[in-house]
Amino acid sequence: MxxxxxxxxxxxxxxxxxxxxxxxxxxxxxxxxxxxxxxxxxxxxxxxNRAARALITGRTHNIGLIVADIANPFFPPMIKAAETHARRRDYHVFVADTDEDPVVEADLVRALAKQVDGILLCSPRMSDDQIELARREVPLVVVNRLIDGLPAVVMDVGTGARSAVRHLVDLGHRHLVYLSGPRGSWTNREIRKAAGAAARAGGAELTVLGPHQPISSAGADAAEAVLATGATAVLAYNDLMAIGLLQALQDRGVAVPERISVVGFDDIAAGALVRPTLTTVANPTAAAGRAAVDMLLQQGDDGATGQVTLRTDLVIRNSTGPGPYAPAGATATQVAAYAKE
Amino acid sequence: MxxxxxxxxxxxxxxxxxxxxxxxxxxxxxxxxxxxxxxxxxxxxxxxNRAARALITGRTHNIGLIVADIANPFFPPMIKAAETHARRRDYHVFVADTDEDPVVEADLVRALAKQVDGILLCSPRMSDDQIELARREVPLVVVNRLIDGLPAVVMDVGTGARSAVRHLVDLGHRHLVYLSGPRGSWTNREIRKAAGAAARAGGAELTVLGPHQPISSAGADAAEAVLATGATAVLAYNDLMAIGLLQALQDRGVAVPERISVVGFDDIAAGALVRPTLTTVANPTAAAGRAAVDMLLQQGDDGATGQVTLRTDLVIRNSTGPGPYAPAGATATQVAAYAKE
DNA sequence: CTCCATTCGGCAAACGTTTGCAACAGATTA
DNA sequence: TAATCTGTTGCAAACGTTTGCCGAATGGAG
Missing domain, CATH: 1.10.260.40 (lambda repressor-like DNA-binding domains)
Incomplete structure (x- = not known):
C-alpha cells in the first residue's frame, strides 16, 4: 500500500x-x-517509516511531555513552545496529563519510556526517589523542580518572590501575607523561603497561610483569613489564586489596591483580563519548554546533566499600590521606576 | 539492553x-x-516494543491531535479529555500546534500521517479541498467543522446562538451586535446565521461587526464601534473577545450590564473570573474530545463516517441584564427561569 | 603500466514483533 | 479401530529500515 x-x-x-x-x-x-x-x-x-527506523536505530524521534494538568493555564504556553521547538528538530511530542496524581504519573512514565527518546517531566508530583528510579529507564529532564544529579530547568522563583516583596515594602507595606500553594511543590517552598527572607530584610512581617490548592476558588476561600490577619498586601502562590482572592475581596467591598495590594505568580493571560489588572511575577514558561527540549536532546551526546535556571520578572500592573507607610504620593509604577535606578 | x-x-x-x-x-x-x-x-x-509491533501490524496505537493554538484557552480542556480518553484505550497522543497557519497544518498532517492510526483535526484552517486530500493519506476526524462525507464532531452553536439572542430579546433588547470571529471559521458563519434568524424572529435588529481575530484585544478594539451602533447588547464570537470588550467598556465608564449586555461563547474558565462574570454559551469541549477519539478508533472497524453534534448550553451570569424594552423588574436570571417553563 | 587510495554502491544481517501454517496429542465420533 | 476434530505449541517468514563489510571503479602517483 x-x-x-x-x-x-x-x-x-x-x-x-x-x-x-x-x-x-x-x-x-x-x-x-x-x-x-x-x-x-x-x-x-x-x-x-519511523517505526522501522526506530526498530533498528533504537531512536524513536519522539519525546514525551508529562504535565500535572493540561487545563491549568500555566502549562499550555510551555507545551506549545516545547512542541514547536521539538518539531523544528524533527521530533514529535506525546503530551500526557496526570491529573495531579503521582501514581498516574509513574504509570505514564513507564508506559512512555520505551516509546520515546526522553521525557520532560513538568512540575512532577512523584517523590524524588521515584523520579530517580524512572530516570534509569529513560532519559529525563525535570521542569520546575531541583533534584541532585538530575538535569533540570527551573524558574528563579526565589528572585521573583524577593522582588515582589521588595516592591511591596517599597510601596510602604509592612505586614504581608503569603498564600501558600500545594504541599508537595518545590516552587512553593522556594517562594516561601525567599519571601520570608526578603520581608525580614525589609523590616516587614510575613504571615503564611495555607497550604492551598492552586486554583482560584482556593484564593477566594482564603479572603476571610487574609482580612483577619490585618495585612495590607498579599503574595499568592500563583495567579489563579491571586485572581480568586482579588474578586472575593472586591465582592466584599474591599478595595484593591487601595486597601489591600495583591501580587500573583506566573503571569497567565487571565491576569491582564481582570480588573484591576494583576501585578505578578512572570515565569518564562515558553523559554523553559524550549530549554528543556534542548537539554533532553543534548543528553544523548554526552552525559552532562546541567541545571538551567531561568529569570523571572516582576510585572507591575494595577493590583498593587501604596501601603500605610508609603512615601508621600507614591504609586506602584513610580516606586518601581525608582527602584530600578 | x-x-x-x-x-x-x-x-x-x-x-x-x-x-x-x-x-x-x-x-x-x-x-x-x-x-x-x-x-x-x-x-x-x-x-x-511498540515500534516492532507497529512495523508488522501496521497499527501504531498512536493518534495525532492537531489544533490551531494550544495556548488558546478553548483547546486545553479538549486536549486533556481526548488524551485521557485515548490513553484509557491504550493509545498515545501526539499534540501539535499549527499557529493558525494552514500551511503548517498541511505539513503537520503529512508528517504525522505515517506515524499514527488517525488524526483529530480541531478547528482546521485548511480549505475543505485540502482536508479531503489529507483524508486519503490517513483516517481523519474533524472537530468544529462540517464537511460532506467526512466524520466530524461539531458543537451545536446555532442553537447556542439562538438561545443567547432569545435571552437578550426576552430581557428587552431590540438592537444587538454580533462581533464576528475570523473569516474562515465555520463556527463563525453558523453563529452569525443563527443569531440573525433569531433576532429577526424576535423583532430585533442585528448589526454584524468584523471579522476580528478571536483574541481579547480585538474585543477591546471593537468597543468604540459597538458603542457607535447604539446597540444595547452584544454577542461575541468567543469569550476572549467578550472579555476584552467587557473591560474596554468598563474602562470607558460604560456600565455592564446596565448600559450594555455582553454574551460570550465557549465558557472558558476566565469567564467566571472577570467581573461582571460573563454570560456565555458553554461548549462541551471535553465531550467533543472524547467523542472525536471514539469516532476515530471506530473508523477502523467499519467505514461508517457519522457526524456528531453536541449540545451547547447558555450559562447565565452577570454580564447580561434588562434592556430598554424589559418587562418591569426583569433580571437576567428571572427571565431565564421564566423562559424555561 | 602498476599500484594504491578514495569514493561509491551493493549485499545481507539485524532490530522485535506478529501470524499463517504445520505438527502433535488427546478426545470424540463413526 | 480408524478417522476426525480440537486445543496448544513451534517454526519461519515478514514488516521497512540501517549499517558493517566488501568489491568495483576511478584517478593520481611513481
Missing part, C-alpha cells in the same frame, strides 16, 4: 541501501545519484 | 510465538502456560 524504500530504489535504479543513505547519510552518496533518488522519492511521495 | 520477547521466552521455557500470543491473543494459549509467561514477563519487566 504505502510506498517503501524498495519502491524508490526500484524506480531510481539503485539499491535500497543507497536510498537509505540518501536520507540518513547524504554525504556518502554521489550528488548526482542523490538528486535522482530524492526526485523519485518526492515524486512517489515516499516518507521513511 | 532492554528485555525482549526472546528473554521472556527463554526464561519461561516456551517459544517466542507463545509469549507473543500471551499478550496479543490470550485465548489461544493454555491458561497454565499463560500465567507462567505472564509471571516471568512481569518479573523481568518486559514491555512489548
Amino acid at each position: 504505502a510506498v517503501t524504500i524498495r519502491d524508490v530504489a526500484k524506480a531510481s535504479g539503485v539499491h535500497i541501501s543507497t536510498v537509505s543513505r540518501t536520507f540518513s547519510a547524504p554525504h556518502l552518496v554521489n550528488p548526482e545519484t542523490r538528486t535522482r533518488v530524492l526526485a523519485t522519492a518526492e515524486q512517489l511521495g515516499y516518507r521513511p | 532492554a528485555v525482549t520477547i526472546r528473554d521472556v521466552a527463554k526464561a519461561s521455557g516456551v517459544h517466542i510465538s507463545t509469549v507473543s500470543r500471551t499478550f496479543s491473543a490470550p485465548h489461544l494459549v493454555n491458561p497454565e502456560t499463560r500465567t507462567r509467561v505472564l509471571a516471568t514477563a512481569e518479573q523481568l519487566g518486559y514491555r512489548p
Whole structure:
C-alpha cells in the first residue's frame, strides 16, 4: 500500500541501501545519484517509516511531555513552545496529563519510556526517589523542580518572590501575607523561603497561610483569613489564586489596591483580563519548554546533566499600590521606576 | 539492553510465538502456560516494543491531535479529555500546534500521517479541498467543522446562538451586535446565521461587526464601534473577545450590564473570573474530545463516517441584564427561569 | 603500466514483533 | 479401530529500515 524504500530504489535504479543513505547519510552518496533518488522519492511521495527506523536505530524521534494538568493555564504556553521547538528538530511530542496524581504519573512514565527518546517531566508530583528510579529507564529532564544529579530547568522563583516583596515594602507595606500553594511543590517552598527572607530584610512581617490548592476558588476561600490577619498586601502562590482572592475581596467591598495590594505568580493571560489588572511575577514558561527540549536532546551526546535556571520578572500592573507607610504620593509604577535606578 | 520477547521466552521455557500470543491473543494459549509467561514477563519487566509491533501490524496505537493554538484557552480542556480518553484505550497522543497557519497544518498532517492510526483535526484552517486530500493519506476526524462525507464532531452553536439572542430579546433588547470571529471559521458563519434568524424572529435588529481575530484585544478594539451602533447588547464570537470588550467598556465608564449586555461563547474558565462574570454559551469541549477519539478508533472497524453534534448550553451570569424594552423588574436570571417553563 | 587510495554502491544481517501454517496429542465420533 | 476434530505449541517468514563489510571503479602517483 504505502510506498517503501524498495519502491524508490526500484524506480531510481539503485539499491535500497543507497536510498537509505540518501536520507540518513547524504554525504556518502554521489550528488548526482542523490538528486535522482530524492526526485523519485518526492515524486512517489515516499516518507521513511519511523517505526522501522526506530526498530533498528533504537531512536524513536519522539519525546514525551508529562504535565500535572493540561487545563491549568500555566502549562499550555510551555507545551506549545516545547512542541514547536521539538518539531523544528524533527521530533514529535506525546503530551500526557496526570491529573495531579503521582501514581498516574509513574504509570505514564513507564508506559512512555520505551516509546520515546526522553521525557520532560513538568512540575512532577512523584517523590524524588521515584523520579530517580524512572530516570534509569529513560532519559529525563525535570521542569520546575531541583533534584541532585538530575538535569533540570527551573524558574528563579526565589528572585521573583524577593522582588515582589521588595516592591511591596517599597510601596510602604509592612505586614504581608503569603498564600501558600500545594504541599508537595518545590516552587512553593522556594517562594516561601525567599519571601520570608526578603520581608525580614525589609523590616516587614510575613504571615503564611495555607497550604492551598492552586486554583482560584482556593484564593477566594482564603479572603476571610487574609482580612483577619490585618495585612495590607498579599503574595499568592500563583495567579489563579491571586485572581480568586482579588474578586472575593472586591465582592466584599474591599478595595484593591487601595486597601489591600495583591501580587500573583506566573503571569497567565487571565491576569491582564481582570480588573484591576494583576501585578505578578512572570515565569518564562515558553523559554523553559524550549530549554528543556534542548537539554533532553543534548543528553544523548554526552552525559552532562546541567541545571538551567531561568529569570523571572516582576510585572507591575494595577493590583498593587501604596501601603500605610508609603512615601508621600507614591504609586506602584513610580516606586518601581525608582527602584530600578 | 532492554528485555525482549526472546528473554521472556527463554526464561519461561516456551517459544517466542507463545509469549507473543500471551499478550496479543490470550485465548489461544493454555491458561497454565499463560500465567507462567505472564509471571516471568512481569518479573523481568518486559514491555512489548511498540515500534516492532507497529512495523508488522501496521497499527501504531498512536493518534495525532492537531489544533490551531494550544495556548488558546478553548483547546486545553479538549486536549486533556481526548488524551485521557485515548490513553484509557491504550493509545498515545501526539499534540501539535499549527499557529493558525494552514500551511503548517498541511505539513503537520503529512508528517504525522505515517506515524499514527488517525488524526483529530480541531478547528482546521485548511480549505475543505485540502482536508479531503489529507483524508486519503490517513483516517481523519474533524472537530468544529462540517464537511460532506467526512466524520466530524461539531458543537451545536446555532442553537447556542439562538438561545443567547432569545435571552437578550426576552430581557428587552431590540438592537444587538454580533462581533464576528475570523473569516474562515465555520463556527463563525453558523453563529452569525443563527443569531440573525433569531433576532429577526424576535423583532430585533442585528448589526454584524468584523471579522476580528478571536483574541481579547480585538474585543477591546471593537468597543468604540459597538458603542457607535447604539446597540444595547452584544454577542461575541468567543469569550476572549467578550472579555476584552467587557473591560474596554468598563474602562470607558460604560456600565455592564446596565448600559450594555455582553454574551460570550465557549465558557472558558476566565469567564467566571472577570467581573461582571460573563454570560456565555458553554461548549462541551471535553465531550467533543472524547467523542472525536471514539469516532476515530471506530473508523477502523467499519467505514461508517457519522457526524456528531453536541449540545451547547447558555450559562447565565452577570454580564447580561434588562434592556430598554424589559418587562418591569426583569433580571437576567428571572427571565431565564421564566423562559424555561 | 602498476599500484594504491578514495569514493561509491551493493549485499545481507539485524532490530522485535506478529501470524499463517504445520505438527502433535488427546478426545470424540463413526 | 480408524478417522476426525480440537486445543496448544513451534517454526519461519515478514514488516521497512540501517549499517558493517566488501568489491568495483576511478584517478593520481611513481
